[in-house]
Amino acid sequence: MATARRMVVIGGDAAGMSAASQARRLRTPDELEIIAFERSGFTSYSACGIPYWIGGTVGSRDELIARTPEEHRRRGIDLRLHTEVTEIDLPGQRVRTRTVADGAAAGGSAGAEDWTGFDQLVIATGARPVRPALPGIDAPGVHGVQTLDDGQALLATLERNEPGIGPGGAPGSKRGRRAVVVGAGYIGVEMSEALARRGYAVTVLNRGEQPMATLDPDMGALVREAMGGIGIHVVTGTEVTGIRTDLHGRACAVLTDDAAYPADVVVLGIGVRPQTDLARAAGLPLGPYGGLLTDASLRVRGQRNIWAGGDCVEVQDLVAGGTRHLPLGTHANKHGQIIGTNAGGGYATFPGVVGTAVSKVCDLEIARTGLLERQASAAGLRFVTAAIESTSRAGYYPGAAPMTVKMLAELRTGRLLGVQIVGREGAGKRVDVAAVALTAGMTAEQMTALDLGYAPPFSPVWDPVLIAARKTVAALRAHPA
Structure with missing residues (x-):
């Protein structure tokens, strides 16, 4: 009997696991072996729902998980959690992996490395929060919000600040706690409301003229008015210069050129960038926004057996032409379906987006x-x-x-x-x-x-x-x- 071909997937969220699941629907394990590597302990979850979990609208983390690791494994996908891909070897058609600390706690060996060969490779490494190189930016109490692990870490900080107070605190009940959100894009605006719901006095610092750079300023002004209506203080046209820390090294204030804003917690809502360090090191083509470039079938340009989708790619702009980076779960799930169809022997294309x-x-x-x-x-x-x-x-x-x-x-x-x-x-x-x-x-x-x-x-x-x-x-x- 012929040896099964192998598809390796880097990334276990929307695009990666959608691709793996769709390929499995089309090909049996005897025909196609599927191995998926995920650095965290979670798969197939809604990152878009994290602000609603933090704010208490969604009751628990598990409600955001669409399909657990065990469910994927029962469907014939060899899913390896707490395993980070550290290198893509294109000529050798293999990837180097390393067990991360959480994996060691689960019975692995921290730092253990291995090579895994592939016939087809799916890159679904997602995006990472923008974290500018500022003094104090990595201090405890400063949080990006992109993954469930990020959300869990933020909740731990909030609960340390709020003894005996669970999610869903009444809006406006300040309880003496202060939060500063840096940036007023989608995540910044949604997180500011979540923190207000937990009873924090919230200040949003934004370098732009109005919140929501995804709107024209005249429309963003309407958003600012609504935020003020629930007690969120929005400061625009300001540049953050650093994070002040206390005697214990924890964040205690956010600094700008002309002010210091006290903070028990700091949330970064500046946006995200494609997570393409692996792809760059392997010499794969990147676009002007740092995302991988693919053809309509989501095959990486210039490659025969490498696919990419989700927040790590740039997509065709159907209105202005060229490419854009639009990190949205809707696109990631579609990308996964298309990649899985093509990798499984079918044919599908992704024409592009209009930016909705x-x-x-x-x-x-x-x-x-x-x-x-x-x-x-x-x-x-x-x-x-x-x-x-x-x-x-x-x-x-x-x-x-x-x-x-x-x-x-x-x-x-x-x-x-x-x-x-x-x-x-x-x-x-x-x-x-x-x-x-x-x-x-x-x-x-x-x-x-x-x-x-x-x-x-x-x-x-x-x-x-x-x-x-x-x-x-x-x-x-x-x-x-």
């Missing part, structure tokens, strides 16, 4: 798709913008909530370039209509004729997205091409 994302702070829903003004300008596009205020339901229907919709469209062609939505309940998921329109290459005028559902509990007669499209068409007609 949704978040929330308190009851404010925040959504965007396509390009921001600065991104459209950087791509050399000439465009108009239009913004409208409307409501989520018919104005007379109980529960109608305000929302603001902003739209960008290209001059001359009228092609939709981007949409941003900020509002209360019922606002965020409206961005999906715009995402479909962007993917289809529709113009703003074509959008005005979309046959969207209407009933007073769900929408005004003219849906807010359509009102924005009408105003954008008017702006296009008023502007000389």
